[in-house]
Amino acid sequence: MNISLNRISLCALSLLLCSALLPILPPSTRTAWADSPTPQTIMDYESEPNNDMEYADVLRPGIPFTGKMYDKSTEMIHLDIDMLTFSLAKESEVRISLTTPSRVSYQIYDEEGEPYRTPSGNTISGQTELGKQTTTQIDCGSLPAGKYYLHIQSTETSMWNKSYEVLLQHDGGEEAPILPPTDPPLVPEDEVISITNGEIVGPYTFAAGQTREFRFTTPEPSRMAFAFSQLPSISSGETLHMALKSPDGKIIQEWDLDTIRTTGICGDFLIGEGEHTLAVTALCKVSTMQLKLTFDPIGSFDYETEPNDSFDTADTIYPDKTFAGVAYDPTLEVFLPNDLKTPVIAEAYDCLSFSLSSRSSVSLELATQGVIEYKLYDSNQRLLGEGKTGSGNRKTTVSCGTLNKGKYFLFIHCADINTWGKEYFVTLKTTRGTDFENALDAAFGKKHSASWSSDQKNVYSSVNLPSAGCLKIEMSKPESSYPVMEVYDTSRNLVWSYNARDEADSSKSTYSASVGLKKGTYYVCLRAGTTYISKTLPFTFTLTHKASTNYEIEPNGNAQQATPLKLGVACSADIGNAKSASDKDFFKFTGTAGKRYDIILAPREGLWDVSDLYHVDVYDAAGNFKDCSSYDSLPNGTKRAVFQPTAGGTYYIKVRCFSSEQIHYSISVNLFQKKTPSLKVKSASIKRNYWTAGRFSNQVTYSGDGKLSYRSSNDKVVSVYSDGTMLAQGFGTATITVTAPETENYNGATTSFKVQVVKPSSGFKYAKKSITVSWSGSFSNKYKNLSGGKLTHKSSNKKVATVNSKGTVTFKGIGAATITTTQAATSYYAKSSATYTLKIVPDTPKVKTVKAGKGSLRISWQRLSAKQSSGYEIRCATTKSMKKAVKKTVKGAKKSSLKVSKLKKGKKYYVQVRAYKKVGGKMYYSSWSKAKTVKTKK
CATH class of the missing domain: 2.60.120.380 (Jelly Rolls)
Structure with missing residues (x-):
């Protein structure tokens, strides 16, 4: 296959190869490579174009080669192909290290342009890891003498315009390659050059990889531009990489010279004052380059x-x-x-x-x-x-x-x-905006920081209540002032106010107040209560919301705003102190003529009682005062007013407060009827030691208002006093009955519990809870805390051990058994028992003889009976601690010798033996024998 293809055909072919890679050659282990090659002071750089065999860059053994995945003509699809070549003078083991910041694909070709195949038919190809800096070791195995090509390709955006490094290593000579004529290699020498506004510097000649830093100072923020001249032609490929850096070394902008090669102008940058740096790096050889810097102050604009x-x-x-x-x-x-x-x-x-x-x-x-x-x-x-x-x-x-x-x-x-x-x-x-418009959007449960000052004495925040319920305001105490807490609706009408002046001198570290509100958005104002503030007073505040359908809704300071009450349902409420005089609470309910109603005020949130609340006032719909028939104080700090209307209709209840702090209470209106009280005892059954002196009791919980009485079913066992305390009189069981009487408000009730007066345990036990003994051995285990009762004995496993009436144990076999001794009750002590676990193991066999051989030992030992033993374990070690011992297992009780081979020659060995017995799937071992020493022959 000829790889000298035009760029379009090569792109298509490379994409096809990426999507269908052939099997990858398995790694070779025949040559030992260094894990970390010695750092090199010389490095080869790629020279564009190098995308086919004709222009392939040369890899030299042991010298790193740096390339870059960039090709201007295929920038739209981020495709680049680099072709590298190396030659072998003889058959050699070859490994290539490929370091990349992201994924590339690679493949080895022969000098005919065909994918090279190993004797097993595999290609040498693969790809590196995506999005991660990695070094991939390409083990090529043994390659015949000749010329080869390494094809590297990437279509990944994360690899575009990024550098990679290749290091070739092999154990043979190098065939002299036929290279296209090039200029002699230049040794990169980095340089720092100072440049002033309007100055032209250069021309400069760059070697591949060389960096020059041009430093300049701007006395104030400026608009800056660079002008380049005597640049290489476009056909020479990518040449220079630019990086503009701020005074602290951060990169402001970076780019490649391709984009400005034809105009020679780079800029319109806006930079701050100070010393800046333009770093210019050659990605291949550059013949000449001149630079002119200009910058102008940018005036009064930011x-x-x-x-x-x-x-x-x-x-x-x-x-x-x-x-x-x-x-x-x-x-x-x-x-x-x-x-x-x-x-x-x-x-x-x-x-x-x-x-x-x-x-x-x-x-x-x-x-x-x-x-x-x-x-x-x-x-x-x-x-x-x-x-x-x-x-x-x-x-x-x-x-x-x-x-x-x-x-x-x-x-x-x-x-x-x-x-x-x-x-x-x-x-x-x-x-x-206004204070309301600038109100802080306060999140529930979050601690917010704020402050008062001479010109800012109000802190506003807005909250959105998702449902009706209680809004609680908590704030830390500012120095030398106190808050007036206010709540406004979205129309900016005052809904509620609380003045904390009387709490300013208290020992509390925070102010806290609650208000019942319906669903909606509200503004909370924390206003300084003092007129003069000489310095900033910081504080923190937290808003919390608790949903409730039974909470007073502010404002409810008059009959028209009264919170409706449901019969028999308690409504939570909060009322301000005397300084919040406008905070009266009005409630309303519907009454029927002739029926009796209980109006109950009860404390909540840790309040002891509601004594700081005025007696409730009741009015009819016309505003006429209606007297209640009685005012009572009930248990748990509760107050009750009894009201019996003479006519049916709506009635209003007014609650006022004369406390220096806010009062948290609940109010309910109940149709009067006798209640069945709750009457409970803590324990349904009690055990009492007869010999424990003094009275004892069982906690009784009673919700009624009568006096309880107590009765014992057997005074000879337990007597009971009027206050419910009891005294043990004799052994046995008695029932104690608790009775609550019927009263004006409550029905009667009874409950009961049992008391068992018992003898104590003597604390009888064995001195040892577990004993291990050999077949031929003996043992003893003493009793503790005997009471004088008759003793009886029992074994859990008679195949292992039996025990007679005197507690003597007889061994029957190897294994484990639990011995239980029961002590009968006496006049003063209860029946008790004690146990211990007995484990019987084989006797310890002795090593008879140990004969030394070359790297071996012949060991003989005293054998045990089949009743004691199922086999033996032998161990040999060069240390007395038996660390790293060679261990052998011999099955069968009749075996008495073993040869241990593959030991070190001429070494002193310690030899031990022990017996084992397998019973019911569990192994029981004897102790190891005393060690015998012997030295193996050389």
Whole structure:
């Protein structure tokens, strides 16, 4: 196959090869390669064109070769092909290291242009990893003498315009290649050159890979351009790579010289003050190049500073100050191969940012010389709006509406050839809103920071309640002041107010108040209670919401705003202190003539009682006061008013407070009827040690208002006192009955529990819980805490061991058994038992003789009976600790010798043996024998 194809045919063929790679040659292990080749001080660089066999670059053994995946003619599809060649003077083991930042495909060809195949018929081909810096080792195995070609290709965007490195290694001589005539290689010498405004420097000759840095200083923000002359012709291929760097070394812009070769002009860059650097790197040999730098101060405008094409690098614009930018980015120009003067595609992106210290009305004035697209984003990079200007010179005003406090981003996009390289101007206009308009969007549960000062004594925040319920406001104590908390609706009407002046001197570290509200949006104002503030007073506050369908709804300070109550359903409420005099709570319910109603006020949220609330006042629909028949104090800090209307209709309840703090309470109206109380005991059954002195009790929970009584079913076992405490009198069981009487408000109730008076345990146990003993051995295990009761003994496995009435154990076989001893009850102690586990293992066999051989040992040992043993284990080690011992297993009790081979010659060995017995699938081992030592023969 002839690889000297035109560029179009080569692109199609390469894409086909990428999609259908042949099997990859397995790695060879016949030659030992160095894992990390010695770093080289010499490097070869690619010379374009090198996309076919005729122009292939030469690989030299041991010298790194650097190439780049870039071809101007196929830029639209990001396709590039590089052809490299190497020659072998004799058959050699070959390995190629290929280092890439992303995916390329590769294949080895012979000198006829055909894919090289190994003796097994495989090609040498494959691909590197996508999107990752990797070094791929291509083990070619043994290749015959001759000339070869390495074909490297990429169509990946992530590999485009990126460099790769190839290192050839082989163990044979190199056949002298026939190379096209080239200039002698130049040794790259990097250089730093200072250049001033308007100065022409050069001409310079570059070697492939050589970098020159041109440094210049701008005393103030400036517009800058570079002019190049004596450049190589277009046919010479890619030549120079440019990188413009800021004073801190960051790259402002980078591009390749192809895009400006015909004009010799690069720029319209806007840069800040300080020392900047233009780094010029030759990607192949450059004959001559001259450079002229010009820059001009940009005046009173705020000018863009490159790079500024992302959220992270955005330029800042300020209200009422004009910002100037240029729609230019050389990296986003696209030219046709036959016309490098006029781009067919030209884009540029600039990102600008601005911050609002408060909620404001915002507009943007755009002065443009062509079509500009714009998009507005918030600080979370969410799109808020977009549009575009018209063509020609025009001024466009963009209304952004009212924006909250925070940071915003304006993206400017130029995709119009006619606007390319031209200036545009942006002016930011802002108008600050009112306190309500600038209210902080407060998130529930989040701690917010705020402060008061001499000119700012109100802090507003807005909240959206998704449902009716309680809004709780908590704030830290500011120094030398106190808050007045206020809530407004969306019409800015005051809904609720709370004055915390009386809490200012308390020991509490925070202020806290709650208010019931219906679903909707509200404004919370935290107002400084003191008139004079001499310094900034910081504080934090948190808003929380708890949904509830049974919560008072503010405002409810009069009968017309009264919160309706459902009979038998408690409604939660909060009432302010005496300084919040306007905070009266009104509720209403429907009553029937002649029926009795209980109006219950109960404390909540840790409040002990509701004693700081006035007695409730009841009014009829005409506003006439209605007296209640009684006012009672109930358990748990609860108050009750009993009301019996003489006529049916709507009645209103007014609740007032004389506390220095906000009171959290609940109110309910219940149709009177006797209730069945809850009467419970903590334990349904109690065991009591007869010998434990003193009284004992069982906790009783009772929800009624009567006095409880107690009775024992057997006073000879347990006696009970009027307060419910009990005393053990004798052994046995008794039932204790608790009785609640019927009262005016509650029905009677009873409950009971059992008490068992028992003898204590003596604490009887064995001294040892587990014992292991050999077949011929013996043991003892002593009792502890005997009570004098009769002892009986039992074994869980009589095939292993039996035990007689005296507790003597007789061995029956190898294995494990549990021995249980039971101690009978006595007059003073209860029946008890104790156990221990007995494990019987084989006796330890002895090593009789050990005879040494060359790297082997003949070992004999004392054998055991079949009742004790199923076989033996032998281990040999060169250390006394038996570390890394050679272990052998011999099955059968009758075996008594074994030869152990493959040992080290002339070494001292320690030898041990032990017996094992397999019982019911479980192994029981004897102890290891005492070690015998012997030295193997050499």
